[in-house]
Amino acid sequence: MSLLARLYRIFIGLMFVSGGVALAILVYFNWYYNRLAVTNFFVGFSLFILLVVLIILALRYAGLMWFAYLQQVEHLEEPPETYVYPMVTVIVPAYNEGKVIDSAVEQLMWLDYPRYEVIVVDDGSSDDTYDKALTLSGVYGAHRLRVITQPNAGKAMALNNGIANARGEFVVCMDGDSALETQTLKQAVKHFSDPTVGAVAGNVKVANRDNLLTKMQALEYVEGLGMVRTAQAFFRRVNIIPGPMGIFRKDVLMDIGGYLKDTYAEDCELTLRILLAGWKIKYESQAVAWTEAPESVEALFKQRYRWGRGVLQAIVKHRRQMLRPYPEFLDTATLWLLLFESIIWPGLNLFAISFFVFVAVWLGYSNILFFWWTQLTILDVVAALFCVAVEKEDIRLVPYAILNRVYYIPLVDSIKFLAALDELFGVQMGWGKLERFGRI
Numbered sequence: 001m002s003l004l005a006r007l008y009r010i011f012i013g014l015m016f017v018s019g020g021v022a023l024a025i026l027v028y029f030n031w032y033y034n035r036l037a038v039t040n041f042f043v044g045f046s047l048f049i050l051l052v053v054l055i056i057l058a059l060r061y062a063g064l065m066w067f068a069y070l071q072q073v074e075h076l077e078e079p080p081e082t083y084v085y086p087m088v089t090v091i092v093p094a095y096n097e098g099k100v101i102d103s104a105v106e107q108l109m110w111l112d113y114p115r116y117e118v119i120v121v122d123d124g125s126s127d128d129t130y131d132k133a134l135t136l137s138g139v140y141g142a143h144r145l146r147v148i149t150q151p152n153a154g155k156a157m158a159l160n161n162g163i164a165n166a167r168g169e170f171v172v173c174m175d176g177d178s179a180l181e182t183q184t185l186k187q188a189v190k191h192f193s194d195p196t197v198g199a200v201a202g203n204v205k206v207a208n209r210d211n212l213l214t215k216m217q218a219l220e221y222v223e224g225l226g227m228v229r230t231a232q233a234f235f236r237r238v239n240i241i242p243g244p245m246g247i248f249r250k251d252v253l254m255d256i257g258g259y260l261k262d263t264y265a266e267d268c269e270l271t272l273r274i275l276l277a278g279w280k281i282k283y284e285s286q287a288v289a290w291t292e293a294p295e296s297v298e299a300l301f302k303q304r305y306r307w308g309r310g311v312l313q314a315i316v317k318h319r320r321q322m323l324r325p326y327p328e329f330l331d332t333a334t335l336w337l338l339l340f341e342s343i344i345w346p347g348l349n350l351f352a353i354s355f356f357v358f359v360a361v362w363l364g365y366s367n368i369l370f371f372w373w374t375q376l377t378i379l380d381v382v383a384a385l386f387c388v389a390v391e392k393e394d395i396r397l398v399p400y401a402i403l404n405r406v407y408y409i410p411l412v413d414s415i416k417f418l419a420a421l422d423e424l425f426g427v428q429m430g431w432g433k434l435e436r437f438g439r440i
Contacts, residue, residue, distance in 0.1 A: 053348050054375070060345075061379050065386055067231035071283075072390060086169045086192075088116040088185055088247070091162030093155045094176035098127040100292070104176055105136050109144065113185035118145045119162045120176075124152030129176075155243075156259035156266045163253050171250050174289060178244035179207070181288040188247045188287040198252040198279025199271070201229055201238045202245025202287040203391075208295065216408040217293040217300075219397045223380075223387040228341070229283040230390075236280035237330055239338045240311075241271045245289030252279060263317065264429075265310025268338075272318050276331055285391060301415055308419030309429065311342045343420050346413035353410055377405050 090108055094101055101120070108118050120137075122130040130149050137145045150161055159173050170189065174180065180202075188200045203226060206218035225242075232238045241248075246267070256273050263269045274281060294300040315338060321328070322335045380401040388398055422429070 053352050056348070057376070057379065061383055064227050064231045065383065067234045068227050068386075068390070071230050071234040085114050085186070085189060087167060088113065088170045088172060088189065089162070089166035089168030089250075090116060090118045090172040090174065090180075090185075091159055091166065092118065092120045092174060092176050093123055093158035093162065094120055094125065094129050094133065095123040095152065095155070095158070096125045096127045096129060097176035098125070098129045098132060100177045101129050101132050102136070104179060105133060105145065107179050109140055110182065111180060111185055112182040113189075116185060117143070117167060119165060120145070120147045121158040121162045122147065122149040123155065123158040124150060154261055156261045160258040163250060163258055166250055169250060170247055171253065172245070172247045173243075174246075175244045175291065177292050178204075179290045180245065181286075181290070184245065184287045184289065185247075188284045191282045191284060192249065194280070194282075196280050197236070197282055198274050198277075199241055199246060199248045199281045200287065201233075201241040201271075201281060201283045202247070202289050203229075203283070203285045204242045204244045204289050204291055206293040207290040208292050211295060212403070213297065213300065213408075214293045214295055215397065216400050216404055218394075219384060219400045219404065220408070220412075221293075222391055222393050222397065223384050223401070226285065226391060227383065227387050230285065233281075233283035235330065236282060237275060237334050238281040238283050239271060239275070239334050240265075240268045241281065242289075243267045244291045245287060247287070248274075252277070263310050263313035264306045265314050268311050269314040269317065272314055272335070272338075275334060276318065276321060276328075297411070300411075304412055304415040305419045305422075306429070308342065308416040309423045311338065312420055312423045315339050315342075342416065346416040347420075349409065349413045350417055373405060377402055380405050 090111075092104060092108070097104070105118065105120060120133040122133060130147065133145075133147045137147045146165070148161060148165060150158065162173075163171055170192065172180075172185070172188075184202065188202065191197050191200045204221055206214055206221055209215050209218050229238050229240075252274060253270075256270075256277055259266045259270055271281065294303050315322075315335060318335060321331050322339075324332060381398065384398045384401040387393070388395055
């Protein structure tokens with residue numbers, strides 16, 4: 001039995017322990033509810049909803065871990081030594097990235113891949129981004145590093161400019177503040193041996209693990225994002241290719257019209273169009289991109305608020321497919337799953353938290369809060385252990401799963417819920433830009 005299989009059996013056992021805790025909560029609720037002879041309809045109905053939430057939560061974790069496990073054990077043969085690697089163009093859109101552009105470009109010059117070029121597209125920066133990139137082009141030569149400048153038009157248009165000028169059969173779209181590990185291109189390109197694969201999503205990791213907030217985000221990227229994409233990859237239906245690392249067939253991007261500016265989540269919207277055009281999308285955990293995460297609550301709020309509204313905009317744009325389960329059932333399921341993970345699930349989490357606080361304060365039974373938190377925390381820790389073990393990540397991230405349930409998850413879910421409400425009521429917003437500190 002492989003190590004991965006052993007790990008999976010251990011974690012499934014822990015999932016049963018978590019289920020036992022959940023069952024204890026249900027029995028406790030039933031006893032307490034009958035003892036007080038509570039006839040309040042709101043409390044009774046809310047209790048029923050919370051039982052459903054518990055079941056959905058356990059099934060969600062079990063399902064994600066199961067399909068992530070199946071994806072991990074799938075064998076993908078290494079390319080033979082005589083394999084001719086296709087030409088790849090790495091596109092780096094940059095707007096006022098003067099603090100990080102040097103390090104971002106320098107590391108791209110030493111990727112372990114035989115045939116690639118890098119294009120930096122300066123999106124009308126007002127700082128020294130263009131000058132720094134141009135200096136590096138003079139050092140490495142235009143055959144390896146080209147620099148293009150354009151009037152400020154946004155990241156989507158900068159990427160489209162780079163795609164149009166790319167010489168490669170495949171293009172990597174990344175962020176100006178990201179850094180790719182040396183093996184990334186080789187690990188990602190091999191998935192295109194399947195002619196039905198149109199794109200491959202990379203594995204994004206947090207580089208600046210310097211404070212409590214960024215460490216919790218580091219765990220979120222490993223568990224909350226990595227596990228979900230691994231499970232989706234089993235069906236070849238990854239629904240969001242992350243901005244810091246995605247590799248595409250250039251012809252696919254040209255055929256569907258490239259990136260569009262009509263949502264605040266152009267990466268998600270592009271991914272959905274690729275899927276709806278009939279292409280498969282894989283995920284490669286070894287195609288690693290390091291990114292700089294927000295270091296303050298204010299910066300995190302701006303980032304996740306924009307993501308929340310952008311994902312909802314992308315879903316609304318393709319809403320007609322959600323009502324057509326046949327013949328493309330997987331397309332419909334992908335959209336509904338995206339809606340569930342981005343809007344419905346955060347709403348259920350916030351409702352559950354609010355209800356338990358209400359019960360603790362109004363009925364004076366704070367023990368319920370403890371049992372609820374314990375059950376969810378066990379699930380979070382089990383999932384964190386599984387993901388950290390599979391990705392060979394820092395085991396010191398696991399304890400943050402406890403803090404995540406108390407602080408980070410409610411914070412992010414609140415931002416998503418607020419973003420959904422503002423989008424529903426048409427509240428105006430701007431793109432904004434996160435401040436970068438050059439941590440990579």
